[in-house]
C-alpha cells in the first residue's frame with residue numbers, strides 16, 4: 001500500500017461510517033414518524049432542525065458565514081460580474097485561452113484574435129480582471145496616453161501586486177523616471193570599469209575557476225550576476241557587496257511571483273483578502289530591504305551636504321546620489337528615496353536577468369555568432385583588456401543580437417498595460433469606462449512579417465543590417481523604444497532604465513564571451529517559453545548551462 005492510499009483510507013472509512021450513521025438515524029425517524037404520514041422532505045427538515053439545535057453557537061455562526069459567503073461568491077460570479085459589470089454589456093467581444101494549451105499561454109489566443117478582431121478591441125479574463133486588448137494596429141493610440149489618462153503604476157498596483165503599494169512610483173514618480181532615464185543612463189560610462197570588475201567577480205563567485213566544463217543552473221546564476229552588477233550602480237559599495245542585500249534583491253521577485261500565483265486563482269471578491277496574506281512575505285522582505293538600505297541613504301545624505309573648498313561636491317554616481325541631486329526642494333524625504341531605490345532595484349533585476357537568460361540560450365546554439373561577437377569585442381577592447389568607459393554603442397553586432405533576442409523571446413505577450421483613469425474613447429470600440437484595464441497585442445507586433453521579413457527566423461544581425469541604411473544609423477538599437485518593438489513599453493511611461501539595463505547586459509555578455517566557453521549539457525535544447533499568469537516570460541528554472549574558462553593563447 002503506498003502512502004497516499006494509507007492516508008486516504010481512514011478518511012474514506014470515517015466518511016462512510018458518518019453517512020451510515022445519518023442514514024440509520026433517518027430510517028429510525030422515518031419508522032417512528034410513520035403514523036404521521038410525513039413526506040421525505042418534511043422528515044429531512046425535522047432532522048436538519050434537530051442537528052441545528054444540537055450544534056454549538058460558534059459552529060452555527062461559522063456555518064452561516066460560510067453559507068452567506070458562498071452565496072455571495074456565486075451571485076458575484078454568475079450574476080453581478082457577467083450581467084452588470086462585465087465589458088460584455090458594452091458589446092466588447094470576449095475570447096478565452098485556447099483549450100488544451102496552458103491557461104497562461106496567451107499566444108494562440110492572440111493569434112486567433114488577430115484573425116477574428118483585427119480592428120476591434122476584445123477582452124479576456126485573467127485572475128478575475130477583464131483585460132481589454134487593443135489589436136497591434138492600434139499601438140499608436142495607446143502609447144500616446146499619459147499617466148493622467150491611463151496609468152501603468154495603477155495597473156502594477158492593482159493587478160500585479162494585489163493592491164499593495166509595494167513597488168511603483170506614485171505622484172512624485174517623475175523624479176525616479178527622470179533620474180533613471182537621464183542621470184543613471186549617463187553614469188554607465190564612468191561606472192563602466194568598476195561594473196566590469198564587479199561582473200567578473202560575480203561570475204567567478206557563481207562559476208568558480210572551471211578549468212574543465214562546469215555545470216550551473218542557468219537562471220539562478222544569471223540572477224546572481226545581474227543583481228551584483230546592477231547593485232554597484234544603484235546603491236554603491238559597501239551595500240552592493242553585502243550578501244544579505246544581494247540575497248534579498250534576488251528573493252523579492254520570487255516572493256512577488258508567489259503572491260501573483262496565489263491571488264490569481266482566487267475569485268474576484270476574495271482577492272483583496274487573499275492578497276493580504278499572499279503578498280505579505282514580499283511586503284516583509286520590502287521592509288527588510290528598506291532596513292538594509294537606511295544606513296547607506298543616511299550616509300549619502302551626509303555626503304551631499306559636504307562641500308569642498310572649491311565649492312564642488314564629492315563625485316558620486318549611484319542612483320541614490322543621483323536621486324538626491326534631482327529631488328525638488330521640499331520633495332526630499334528619506335522614505336520616498338528608499339522606496340524609489342527599491343522600485344528601481346525590483347524593476348531592474350528580474351527583467352534584466354530574464355532577458356540575459358534568453359540571450360545566452362540563443363548564443364549557446366550559435367558557435368559562429370559567438371566567434372563573430374568575440375571578434376567585435378576584441379576590436380573595441382582597450383590595451384589593458386577592458387571595455388572602454390562608454391555607453392558601449394561600439395558593440396553594434398552585439399546590440400543587434402540583443403534586440404533580435406528581445407524580439408523573438410518576447411518578454412510580454414501583452415504590452416502597454418494601463419488602467420484608464422477616466423472614461424476614454426479609442427478610434428474603435430465603445431467608450432471604455434474609468435477603471436478599465438487596457439493593453440496591446442505586443443506579440444503580433446514582434447512577429448509582424450511587414451515589420452520583420454521572415455519573422456520566425458532568428459537573424460542575429462537583422463538590426464545591424466537595418467542600421468546600415470542611410471538615416472537609420474542610430475535607430476534599431478536594443479535600447480531604442482518605439483511602436484515596432486515594445487520591449488521597454490513606450491510613450492510617456494516607457495521604461496526609464498533601458499540604457500542602464502543595456503549596459504549591464506553588454507558588460508555581462510562581454511565578460512562571459514571573453515572568459516568562458518559555453519555549451520548546454522548533451523541532449524538539452526533551447527528551453528520552452530513559459531508564462532506567468534499575466535503572460536510575461538517565465539524562464540525554465542531547471543535549465544543547466546556548462547561553462548569552461550577560456551585559455552587564450554598569447555600571440
Ligand code: HEM
Pocket residue numbers: 152153156167168169173176180343344345347348349351352355411415416417486487488489490491493494495496497498500501
Ligand atoms: C532588460 C531589462 C528591462 C526590461 C525588459 C524592462 C521593461 C519595462 C517595461 C516593459 C516597463 C513598462 C513600460 C510601459 O508600459 O510603457 C518598464 C517600466 C519601468 N522600468 Fe523597466 N525594464 C528593464 C530594466 C529596468 C531597469 C534597469 C530599471 C531601473 C534602473 C527599470 C525601471 C523601470 C521603472 C521605474 C518602470 C516604471 C514602473 C514603475 O514606476 O514602477 N527597468 N520596464
